[in-house]
Amino acid sequence: MAFPTVEVVEHYNAAQGDYDAVILVGDFAQSLPEEFADYVASAQSYDQRVGQQPLLLAADVLGGRLITAPTGPLSRDYDDVRAFADAAGAGARIAAEAGVKQPLLVVFGVPDDARYGQAEAVAYWGLCQALYQPLEAREALGEETVETITQVGVVGTLDAQWLMAVEAGKRVARDLCGTEPERMAPPRFAEYCQQAFAHTAVKVTVIDDIQQLQHEYPLLMAVGRASLSVERHWPCVVRLEYQAPAAEQTLMFAGKGIVFDTGGADLKTGGHMAGMSRDKGGAAGVAGFMKTVAEMRPETVSVVAELGVVRNSIGAEAFVSDEIIQAHSGVRVRIGNTDAEGRLVLADLLSHLRVQAGNYPRPQLYSVATLTGHAAIAKGPYTALVPNGPARAQGIHDLLWEAGEVYGDPSEVSWSRREDFRFVAPRTKADDVLSSNNGPSVSTARGHQFPMAFLTIAAGLDNYGNDSDHPLPYVHVDIAGSGVEGGDWQHGKPSAAPVTSFAGAYLHK
Structure with missing residues (x-):
C-alpha cells in the first residue's frame, strides 16, 4: 500500500535527493523565494498565464523543471488553507503527466494567520489526493504503473512521520x-x-x-x-x-x-x-x-x-x-x-x-x-x-x-x-x-x-x-x-x- 513518502528539508538549497522537479505553491502576486523569482519573472514576460494557473517551466532548478502552482489570493475573509491543497494537487497532476518521479514541494508566502498554520502539511496531502489512483486500477495494472511518483520532498519544519501517518x-x-x-x-x-x-x-x-x-x-x-x-x-x-x-x-x-x-x-x-x-x-x-x-x-x-x-x-x-x-x-x-x-x-x-x-x-x-x-x-x-x-x-x-x-x-x-x-x-x-x-x-x-x-x-x-x-x-x-x-x-x-x-x-x- 504505497503512497508518496516524505523527506522534509529545511530549505531549498539543503535538498540533496534525486529531485527531478520543483512544485512551487503560493500566491504569485506576493514576493517569491529568491531562488525562483527570476525564472518566474522571465516566463511572465512572454506568458501572462504564469502565476495565474499551474504551468510547467524550463528553469535552472532541481530537475530542470519548475511547476508553478498558484493558490490565488489568501487574505480575503472566505479564503482558507484548502487553497494550498488545490494548488499542490494541480501541480502534482502536471508533474505526473510530465514524467516526474520525485518532485520537491516548495510552499511560499504563507500568511501569518492561524488558519494557515498547517499550510505545508495540507499541500502535501493535497498532492497525495491528486496522485491517488483507485485500488482496482492498482491491483489490475500494478501500483508502479499507475502511481509513478513515489517520493516527495517538502521544504519546511515538519514531522514526516505525522504527514505520512495521516x-x-x-x-x-x-x-x-x-x-x-x-x-x-x-x-x-x-x-x-x-x-x-x-x-x-x-x-x-x-x-x-x-x-x-x-x-x-x-x-x-x-x-x-x-x-x-x-x-x-x-x-x-x-x-x-x-x-x-x-x-x-x-x-x-x-x-x-x-x-x-x-x-x-x-x-x-x-x-x-x-x-x-x-x-x-x-x-x-x-x-x-x-x-x-x-x-x-x-x-x-x-x-x-x-x-x-x-x-x-x-x-x-x-x-x-x-x-x-x-x-x-x-x-x-x-x-x-x-x-x-x-x-x-x-x-x-x-x-x-x-x-x-x-x-x-x-x-x-x-x-x-x-x-x-x-x-x-x-x-x-x-x-x-x-x-x-x-x-x-x-x-x-x-x-x-x-x-x-x-x-x-x-x-x-x-x-x-x-x-x-x-x-x-x-x-x-x-x-x-x-x-x-x-x-x-x-x-x-x-x-x-x-x-x-x-x-x-x-x-x-x-x-x-x-x-x-x-x-x-x-x-x-x-x-x-x-x-x-x-x-x-x-x-x-x-x-x-x-x-x-x-x-x-x-x-x-
Whole structure:
C-alpha cells in the first residue's frame, strides 16, 4: 500500500535527493523565494498565464523543471488553507503527466494567520489526493504503473512521520470507500481491514456469525436480510480497538459501511443507484482514522470502533416499511423507508458502544456516515456535525470544527432541536420510534438533523443527556456532502473525510 513518502528539508538549497522537479505553491502576486523569482519573472514576460494557473517551466532548478502552482489570493475573509491543497494537487497532476518521479514541494508566502498554520502539511496531502489512483486500477495494472511518483520532498519544519501517518489513514479511507461493491463486499472489506492493521497495535475482530449478528445486531441484520442468500454478501461487524498506554480519554466510533445500497424495497430509481458502492464512506473514514492512530500510537487516547458492513439488497427476504424491529437497545423501531437503512446499522453499533462506554476513561461517541442527501444540499462540500447536549456542553464539536479549518478538512455545525425528536416520535403504542418519513431527505425539512434524534433514541442515548447522572457526549458526523470530490458519488475521487479533522483534533500536538 504505497503512497508518496516524505523527506522534509529545511530549505531549498539543503535538498540533496534525486529531485527531478520543483512544485512551487503560493500566491504569485506576493514576493517569491529568491531562488525562483527570476525564472518566474522571465516566463511572465512572454506568458501572462504564469502565476495565474499551474504551468510547467524550463528553469535552472532541481530537475530542470519548475511547476508553478498558484493558490490565488489568501487574505480575503472566505479564503482558507484548502487553497494550498488545490494548488499542490494541480501541480502534482502536471508533474505526473510530465514524467516526474520525485518532485520537491516548495510552499511560499504563507500568511501569518492561524488558519494557515498547517499550510505545508495540507499541500502535501493535497498532492497525495491528486496522485491517488483507485485500488482496482492498482491491483489490475500494478501500483508502479499507475502511481509513478513515489517520493516527495517538502521544504519546511515538519514531522514526516505525522504527514505520512495521516496520508496512510486517508489512503485506507479512499480504498474502502471508493472500491466497487464486489471487490469490497463485506467479507473482503473485513479482510482489507485485517491486512491494513496487521502487525500494528490495533486489534481487529470480525463478527460474522449470522446467529450472533441476528441476536446482537437486529437492526443491522434487518438491512442485511436479503443479502443472506448470497454468501459472499453476508454482513459483518468489524471491531477495531487501540488501547493507549496511559489512556486519559476514549474515542468510540460507529461507522456506516453499506457496501451497496439499492434502497432495498424502497428501490432507488431514475439512475440514483449508481455510485451507491460509496455508501460505506463512513466506515471507511473511521477505519482510515484508526490507521493514522496505528501509525502514531498516541499515549493518552484510546480508540474503539465498530463498523457495520452490510449490503442493502433487494429480494423476497428484504425488510419493508411498516415492520417493527426491536433494536439492540430494546427500543422498538418502526421502519419508515428501507432506503433510510444506514441509521438502522448505526443505531445497533452505537448501542453496543453505549453499553461499553463505562469501561473506558472519558468516553466520547461518534457516528460517521454518508447518511443523507440533505446534508449535501444543506452543507455543500462540508461535513455536517450534529452534537448532543453533553457534546455541546464540552465543546467537542468546536474542537472538530477548528481542526477542520486548520487541517483542510472543514465542517459546519448543525443543532439538534425539539422538532427533530417530535418528527421521529411514535404515532401509536405499537412502537417507540420512527426511523424516517417516506420521502427523500433532500425534500424533508431538517433532513440531516432529525436522523440524529432517531439515533439518540434507538441507541438508548436519550438516557445519557445533560439531565442524566452519566452524560455521554455524542456527535453525529454526516459526510454525505464531503465524502467525494465534487459531490459526484459515481465517479468522484473519495476525499477521505473526516480522517484529517479527527487526526488534527486528537493526535497532533
